[in-house]
Amino acid sequence: MKLKKILSALLCGVMLFSLSACVNQHPDQNDTDAASDGEPRLIATSPAVAQICNRLNLELVGVCDTSSTLPERYESLTKVGMPMNPDLEIIKSLNPDYVLSPATLQNDLQPKYAGAGVASLFLNLKSVEGMYASIEQLGEKFGRQSEAAQMLREFDTFMESYKNAGAGKENPKVLVLMGLPGSYIVATESSYVGNLVKLAGGVNVYGDGDGEEFLNANTEDMQQKDPDIILRAAHALPDDVKAMFAKEFAENDIWKHFRAVQNGKVYDLDPTLFNMSANFSYADALESLQPMLYGD
Secondary structure (H helix, E strand, O other): OOHHHHHHHHHHHOOOOOOOOOOOOOOOOOOOOOOOOOOOOEEEOOHHHHHHHHHOOOOOOEEOOOOOOOOHHHOOOEEOEEOOEEOHHHHHHOOOOEEEEEHHHHHHHHHHHHHHOOOEEEEOOOOHHHHHHHHHHHHHHOOOHHHHHHHHHHHHHHHHHHHHHOOOOOOOEEEEEEEEOOEEEEEOOOOHHHHHHHHOOOEEOOOOHHHOOEEOOOHHHHHHHOOOEEEEEEOOOHHHHHHHHHHHHHHOHHHHHOHHHHOOOEEEOOOOOOOOOOOOOHHHHHHHHHHHHHOO
16 A cells, blocks of 8 residues: 555544644744744654654754754753653743644643643654654644655655565564563554554554553463564663563463474564654664564
């Protein structure tokens, strides 16, 4: 399916942006933190959102605190706190036209933004297709249609080539585990990691989870799904999670009965490529999945 068809389906079925509260659309142009004349005052509250703004050539007045690398143009901007818990007082002080955040945090953040009297836009970063649909919407809203169109062409070209490389190969059944320090859950096709596996041709043994990104499942149920391949990802503290998985698979006897374990088809995903939100590392992530799913 061509990208345009994918995006059309997404745009028809999902509201990618939500607006809350009205703000001053004509801030004082003498404000030292103001963006370029005539430009909207925008704040990005996650690294993935900041990447998108950079590629769209949008100026920001504030950006999230993060250990990840931010685009150079945004490094010296006012920091507004961590993505899951931005500082509303700092946000209000920057007098933004819109705060841009991932849609996965909308239920928690939108009421807070509304209470603070700032407008918000939420980007669908649960999938690569959703990210590009959001890019298209942002391009339309902020007059960056050409930048958005160029990115969509790049994605379309990449996916055509990538799908051709996997043509004719059998689609393996995949169990995706998302590790947290001390525990793990199942990642479905509705999560970003699961979306990458689906794009690579893998069949998630838990499907789309009825729209849920992550599920709790016991190891007996996982074994009955009989995955060909097990992929292990880390939500945070990747070194600790990798050690946790190694200990779990070595000491919990049930894993020895998984065909994927017996065949040596268990892989730890690179945490720098497999994040919680869709981003422009998706191409490298998809390339890295090829040998895991189909062999060298």
